[in-house]
Amino acid sequence: MRTDLVIERFEPDRAARAGFAAYHDVVKACQAADRPGEPTLPLEELIGRLKKPMPGMGRAVHWVGLRHRDVVAVAEVFLLDEENSDIAMVNVKVHPEHRRAGIGSALLCAILPELKAQERRVIEGGDVVAGTAGQLWADAVGFRQVRRVVRQALITATADRTRWDVPVPGGYRLEYWEGTAPENLIESYALARGAIRDAPLGDSGYRWPEYTVERVRAAEAELRSQSMLQRLVVAVHEASGAVAAFTELCVHPRRPDWGYQRDTAVVAEHRGNGLGRCVKAHMLRRLVTDAPEVRWISTTTGAENMHMIRVNDEVGYTTLPTLIAVQGELTAVEARLGAVRRSPAVRSRIDRPGNGSGDRQRGTSGRVADGS
Numbered sequence: 001m002r003t004d005l006v007i008e009r010f011e012p013d014r015a016a017r018a019g020f021a022a023y024h025d026v027v028k029a030c031q032a033a034d035r036p037g038e039p040t041l042p043l044e045e046l047i048g049r050l051k052k053p054m055p056g057m058g059r060a061v062h063w064v065g066l067r068h069r070d071v072v073a074v075a076e077v078f079l080l081d082e083e084n085s086d087i088a089m090v091n092v093k094v095h096p097e098h099r100r101a102g103i104g105s106a107l108l109c110a111i112l113p114e115l116k117a118q119e120r121r122v123i124e125g126g127d128v129v130a131g132t133a134g135q136l137w138a139d140a141v142g143f144r145q146v147r148r149v150v151r152q153a154l155i156t157a158t159a160d161r162t163r164w165d166v167p168v169p170g171g172y173r174l175e176y177w178e179g180t181a182p183e184n185l186i187e188s189y190a191l192a193r194g195a196i197r198d199a200p201l202g203d204s205g206y207r208w209p210e211y212t213v214e215r216v217r218a219a220e221a222e223l224r225s226q227s228m229l230q231r232l233v234v235a236v237h238e239a240s241g242a243v244a245a246f247t248e249l250c251v252h253p254r255r256p257d258w259g260y261q262r263d264t265a266v267v268a269e270h271r272g273n274g275l276g277r278c279v280k281a282h283m284l285r286r287l288v289t290d291a292p293e294v295r296w297i298s299t300t301t302g303a304e305n306m307h308m309i310r311v312n313d314e315v316g317y318t319t320l321p322t323l324i325a326v327q328g329e330l331t332a333v334e335a336r337l338g339a340v341r342r343s344p345a346v347r348s349r350i351d352r353p354g355n356g357s358g359d360r361q362r363g364t365s366g367r368v369a370d371g372s
């Protein structure tokens with residue numbers, strides 16, 4: 001007997017709209033199952049992200065798993081670069097109606113050869129919601145938990161805006177810009193961005209970038225190339241003229257109701273003065289005035305980072321289910337998956353006699369097909 005799972009590469013640059021819609025159906029169904037009550041990722045946003053990953057994620061590679069020509073699973077891999085070029089960030093999703101049939105494991109198996117070819121040593125998954133099937137699966141396929149990440153969201157319509165009336169601490173002034181840091185602040189702003197390196201990363205292999213003026217300018221250019229509007233509020237230390245704290249929030253025109261609250265950091269010697277809450281509160285105040293269409297703002301913070309989580313609470317964020325970051329050495333995951341595939345229970349589903357295993361690459365398209 002043969003299994004009916006076919007795994008093939010998904011090429012966003014060549015995909016037709018129907019292909020994106022099928023991919024989106026899986027993402028939507030998973031979101032409803034694993035993150036109930038949260039706004040669904042719109043199709044246009046998904047298409048945009050598939051065609052061009054969010055800045056800082058490196059190159060992306062995608063696969064889909066099909067049954068009877070229906071897309072039932074998707075896998076996305078970000079090949080991180082620079083300091084993180086040994087890491088593949090992996091996100092496997094299986095439609096809730098097709099789970100526990102070995103598809104998630106087969107998909108992971110299928111992508112390992114490509115990860116090896118790309119010289120990845122470590123696989124990380126950062127999108128597992130605590131307490132869901134993803135956590136149990138990650139455990140089963142040989143990942144270990146390396147970090148817990150608190151997700152928080154602010155709904156602008158219902159947020160108590162009086163929480164944003166935060167005075168600027170004495171000795172500092174606030175500045176705001178969009179897209180391009182002013183020349184007179186760029187050097188100290190690049191240094192201040194480096195303060196994010198103090199944010200805990202748990203046991204994750206991820207390393208924060210070394211920020212330089214060139215890298216800050218390159219990141220700004222990358223956001224611009226994606227039409228992403230990057231807003232910055234910084235606190236400038238009056239005596240030295242240096243940036244002491246910053247917060248960054250981005251909005252993309254294809255999802256104008258959604259704000260991505262990105263990095264916030266306070267330079268070490270300026271901590272304890274309430275600058276984190278101050279820059280975040282002023283960002284929110286400014287955003288609702290300039291961009292009233294933004295209805296939902298999301299942010300993530302390492303669970304150990306209680307200060308930042310408390311600041312977010314204070315300005316009106318509510319906490320969503322925690323995410324778990326998981327990690328495994330590629331060779332260990334490969335060995336574990338091999339063992340899982342050889343176990344009788346799984347064998348009956350994804351590695352049935354006569355059809356080979358679910359991880360065979362075929363041809364240059366990377367197509368993998370059980371039963372071919």
Ligand SMILES: CC(C)(COP(=O)(O)OP(=O)(O)OC[C@H]1O[C@@H](n2cnc3c(N)ncnc32)[C@H](O)[C@@H]1OP(=O)(O)O)[C@@H](O)C(=O)NCCC(=O)NCCS
Binds near residue numbers: 092126
């Ligand atoms: C995680 C996910 C991809 C698993 O897909 P799947 O096709 O159901 O997984 P598999 O059938 O290959 O599961 C393999 C093993 O994982 C474990 N597992 C998976 N789901 C489980 C669950 N709900 N309860 C208990 N164990 C589970 C089991 O040990 C299972 O083997 P078994 O069925 O023989 O007992 C799927 O649940 C999903 O899409 N979740 C949401 C997205 C996510 O969290 N992805 C992980 C990000 S890297």
